[in-house]
Amino acid sequence: MIEIAISLLWILIGVIVICAVIYFVFYVLDSVMGIAIPDRIKQAVWLIVLILVVIALLSLLAGGGGNIHFPKINIR
16 A cells, blocks of 8 residues: 555656746746747647546556566666
């Protein structure tokens, strides 16, 4: 049970980072570079992110959280 909670937290951290990066890219393209991105493109990108989050959550619930782990660093 704790494995599912830990995996859920890792998914949440990943989603926050990915959303922040996408928002930053949209901000830089819009404000700094002056490239106007149509709203439909922005909506499509956010929809893809939402679909990926739903897939990650469903695979977490279906698999019991066994396949999402913190990256291991082997230092010898």
